[in-house]
Amino acid sequence: MLTEEREEYILNELRMSRTVKLHQLMQKLDVSESTIRRDLSQLEERGLLTRIHGGAKLNYHIDKEPTxxxxxxxxxxxxxxxxxxxxxxxxxxxxxxxxxxxxxxxxxxxxxxxxxxxxxxxxxxxxxxxxxxxxxxxxxxxxxxxxxxxxxxxxxxxxxxxxxxxxxxxxxxxxxxxxxxxxxxxxxxxxxxxxxxxxxxxxxxxxxxxxxxxxxxxxxxxxxxxxxxxxxxxxxxxxxxxxxxxxxx
Incomplete structure (x- = not known):
């Protein structure tokens, strides 16, 4: 599975469950722990999630009101x-x-x-x-x-x-x-x-x-x-x- 496909899977799981677990992602995507950690790090750098112990949670921000x-x-x-x-x-x-x-x-x-x-x-x-x-x-x-x-x-x-x-x-x-x-x-x-x-x-x-x-x-x-x-x-x-x-x- 390509990196982009794994990232989209992770984000979809976060949208549905708010949090994801590292070991569950490893099993579902059939990849190593280091690969999942790298994916989570890249998504965190882009502001899409926050890494927590054993996994990650979905980011949210307080929106500014438009005119x-x-x-x-x-x-x-x-x-x-x-x-x-x-x-x-x-x-x-x-x-x-x-x-x-x-x-x-x-x-x-x-x-x-x-x-x-x-x-x-x-x-x-x-x-x-x-x-x-x-x-x-x-x-x-x-x-x-x-x-x-x-x-x-x-x-x-x-x-x-x-x-x-x-x-x-x-x-x-x-x-x-x-x-x-x-x-x-x-x-x-x-x-x-x-x-x-x-x-x-x-x-x-x-x-x-x-x-x-x-x-x-x-x-x-x-x-x-x-x-x-x-x-x-x-x-x-x-x-x-x-x-x-x-x-x-």
Whole structure:
């Protein structure tokens, strides 16, 4: 087996199991200990794993949050499909919450006048909802410029007065160990509060957010249902026991 093939095997095992054992790799790949150690060293030098006693563990890093404009140009077709799928979760007369973000905004064109009331902390969402005639409540508070969202104590206080049938939330990172994370503690506080006030919460995210970690934890995987585009098999295996994933085919 070529070096590149062994390295790809090792990385796939790490994606599925988070850690690998030296002796197991030797048996599976039918190579010597020195060969596996050399492979692990090369992968570590490239920042893809960290060697530990008797094996290695998968690396992760805390992602930097892109700007609103950058987000708005990424994976747009996938986001539209996710928005259409998410809209199917809304029933006539529902009171729903739509989080700020470029993915969550994609649910609005498909709502078909089903919700009776929509609450949001997104400036873009509030504008589009009001333009389409929805009964819309925009939270009051501080504007976070990079995400065009309302955050802060005033928004949290207002949120604590509401209860939602369903909530649709955006997220920065989804990880099997660290749960759902976002880049800003004030946004994390808003998202966490909404999840606690909703009968059911749907995370709307494209598959690029899986196996990523941001600064602030929002919730555990088992608290939400995730709507996303088609996942690689090794990714879905990591999460299938912890949460419900609805994939847009």
């Amino acid at each position: 609103f404009d950058e987000k708005n140009t990424i994976n747009n077709s996938a986001k539209l499909s996710i928005g259409q799928k998410a809209s199917q979760m809304v029933n006539k007369g529902d009171v729903i919450y739509i989080d700020a973000g470029t993915t969550t905004a994609k649910i609005i064109p498909y709502l078909e006048n089903k919700p009776s009331t929509v609450v949001t902390n997104g400036l873009l969402q509030a504008y589009e909802l009001s333009q389409n005639g929805y009964q819309t409540i925009l939270l009051g508070g501080k504007i976070k410029n990079t995400t065009q969202s309302i955050v802060g104590i005033s928004a949290q206080t207002q949120l604590s007065q509401y209860v939602f049938d369903k909530a649709f939330i955006g997220i920065n990172g989804i990880h099997s160990d660290f749960g759902l994370t976002t880049a800003d503690e004030e946004e994390a506080a808003i998202k966490s509060l909404v999840i606690n006030r909703a009968g059911r919460t749907y995370i709307m995210t494209d598959s690029s957010k899986f196996n990523k970690v941001s600064f602030c934890k929002v919730c555990n995987l088992d608290e939400v249902t995730i709507i996303t585009n088609k996942l690689e098999e090794y990714v879905s295996d990591d999460f299938i026991e912890s949460t419900t994933i609805l994939e847009v085919k």
